[in-house]
Amino acid sequence: MRCGVTAMQHKRGIHARAGGVDGVTGEETADNEPGADDPGTPSEAAAAARPQEQWMHRSRKGGRNFVDRMRCTVAGGHGGNGCVSFLRDAFVAQGPANGGNGGTGGDVWFEVDENETSLSCVKQRLRARPGMNGRGKSMHGPRGGDLVVRVPKGTVVRQVPAVVDPGAAQVTGSASGTDSGDSRGFLDALEAQLDQDARARAQDKAALFVHYPRWEDRNDVRRVPLPAEFRAALHELRNPQPLSLDLTTHGQRTLVARGGLGGFGNPHFISATDRQPHYALRGLPGESRTLELELKTIADVGLVGMPNAGKSTLLGAVSNAHPKVAPYPFTTLNPYIGTVDFRDSFQMTVADIPGLIPGAHRNVGLGHSFLRHIERSRVLVYVVDLSRAAPWDDLSALQRELDLYSAGLSQRPSLVLANKADAGPVAQRNFAQWQATAGLPLVPVSAKFRKNILKATHSIRQVLDAL
Numbered sequence: 001m002r003c004g005v006t007a008m009q010h011k012r013g014i015h016a017r018a019g020g021v022d023g024v025t026g027e028e029t030a031d032n033e034p035g036a037d038d039p040g041t042p043s044e045a046a047a048a049a050r051p052q053e054q055w056m057h058r059s060r061k062g063g064r065n066f067v068d069r070m071r072c073t074v075a076g077g078h079g080g081n082g083c084v085s086f087l088r089d090a091f092v093a094q095g096p097a098n099g100g101n102g103g104t105g106g107d108v109w110f111e112v113d114e115n116e117t118s119l120s121c122v123k124q125r126l127r128a129r130p131g132m133n134g135r136g137k138s139m140h141g142p143r144g145g146d147l148v149v150r151v152p153k154g155t156v157v158r159q160v161p162a163v164v165d166p167g168a169a170q171v172t173g174s175a176s177g178t179d180s181g182d183s184r185g186f187l188d189a190l191e192a193q194l195d196q197d198a199r200a201r202a203q204d205k206a207a208l209f210v211h212y213p214r215w216e217d218r219n220d221v222r223r224v225p226l227p228a229e230f231r232a233a234l235h236e237l238r239n240p241q242p243l244s245l246d247l248t249t250h251g252q253r254t255l256v257a258r259g260g261l262g263g264f265g266n267p268h269f270i271s272a273t274d275r276q277p278h279y280a281l282r283g284l285p286g287e288s289r290t291l292e293l294e295l296k297t298i299a300d301v302g303l304v305g306m307p308n309a310g311k312s313t314l315l316g317a318v319s320n321a322h323p324k325v326a327p328y329p330f331t332t333l334n335p336y337i338g339t340v341d342f343r344d345s346f347q348m349t350v351a352d353i354p355g356l357i358p359g360a361h362r363n364v365g366l367g368h369s370f371l372r373h374i375e376r377s378r379v380l381v382y383v384v385d386l387s388r389a390a391p392w393d394d395l396s397a398l399q400r401e402l403d404l405y406s407a408g409l410s411q412r413p414s415l416v417l418a419n420k421a422d423a424g425p426v427a428q429r430n431f432a433q434w435q436a437t438a439g440l441p442l443v444p445v446s447a448k449f450r451k452n453i454l455k456a457t458h459s460i461r462q463v464l465d466a467l
């Protein structure tokens with residue numbers, strides 16, 4: 001299945017796993033693997049060792065496969081119709097009714113799969129299989145198959161209106177007549193409306209039945225009472241509950257559109273006055289919804305920084321993920337997750353989030369699509385370029401953007417990784433000056449040359465442990 005293949009591609013590329021932070025020895029990690037100082041262009045030996053990751057890395061280039069916001073319609077399968085049938089046998093001229101019930105339509109479910117990292121595998125129209133019609137000899141139609149849609153962990157689902165109901169607008173229009181004092185007109189209109197509603201209801205009801213050939217006119221189904229189960233299903237269908245979900249746990253399965261109830265066969269309508277009912281109930285349509293899906297990446301740690309600060313280089317240094325690294329801003333366009341394994345089996349997921357610039361909260365530089373991935377991180381790690389003139393200003397600007405996007409976001413447990421500490425005297429001077437006044441824990445690192453990486457990961461873990 002195409003979707004399944006996509007899932008594996010993402011698994012290999014975006015969710016790369018570290019060889020073990022504790023498994024390597026401190027600052028010597030630069031020699032840990034060939035081509036380690038530039039994770040964006042690993043040597044051939046390293047590429048041969050990870051052919052799948054490399055392949056995946058190419059497929060994600062430019063972020064074409066990544067979707068973190070979409071709309072889709074979901075619809076349960078239509079219920080199968082009940083059957084109108086009578087026993088026909090030798091010496092039995094007019095046998096009893098024996099039409100089977102229709103099968104219930106399949107349901108649509110969302111199932112969280114942590115191996116999915118993008119909404120690209122969710123189709124825009126999702127419909128479960130319909131139930132089969134009932135048949136003669138009391139054969140009930142089988143149930144329609146369910147549709148299980150895999151969605152990434154962190155998907156937020158909201159129901160949005162599908163179409164404007166013109167009928168509702170009409171009623172509002174006649175009600176406004178009361179305000180103008182024209183009460184007679186309003187009552188007439190209301191009566192006509194109720195009349196129309198009653199006629200419509202009768203028509204609706206007639207539409208619910210299926211008739212024996214040439215019995216359409218002889219059957220007066222308006223007087224036929226609907227079975228209680230059917231009435232309840234019809235009521236639910238007419239008054240749907242709005243859906244709002246936050247799918248955060250792997251394996252979590254949630255019903256998003258129920259299949260329609262199957263219709264009842266004609267034996268269901270045998271009564272004292274009608275021993276041979278020549279009608280049966282049709283199946284009901286499945287629930288239908290328009291949903292807005294938004295992926296908010298869930299990771300223990302989110303790397304927050306200006307473009308070019310070295311976030312991707314850092315992710316490559318602490319895990320075996322290989323996000324693209326280049327000396328120009330906005331190299332990373334999608335969140336990229338790596339897993340850091342510690343020697344005591346502790347694991348933490350780290351998300352490399354695309355760079356933020358001043359005004360990101362107003363969606364400058366696609367800020368919104370990046371900021372939404374920060375919201376779910378338990379710990380924020382600010383990656384700041386120490387070689388800039390005033391790195392502390394960068395930190396303040398980042399915190400301001402977070403707070404303007406979502407009040408109090410910068411109050412999350414955080415620490416600062418002062419990157420590019422290798423960048424000569426400017427970096428050293430900046431660090432000395434900043435250390436004296438820093439309000440957050442400040443750890444100098446050189447992601448490119450893998451210096452002080454172990455200290456950085458342990459500092460992050462300390463913050464996580466404290467939660």
Ligand SMILES: Nc1nc2c(ncn2[C@@H]2O[C@H](COP(=O)(O)OP(=O)(O)OP(=O)(O)O)[C@@H](O)[C@H]2O)c(=O)[nH]1
Nearest residue numbers: 307308309310311312313326330331332355447448
């Ligand atoms: N000297 C030095 N250069 C670094 C260091 N870390 C990263 N760089 C360089 O900085 C440039 C940007 O690095 P990236 O990792 O792509 O930066 P980023 O923050 O992911 O950038 P965006 O994806 O655009 O937001 C690259 O040329 C890196 O080689 C470091 O510790 N020291």
Ligand SMILES: [Mg+2]
Nearest residue numbers: 311312331332
């Ligand atoms: Mg990057």
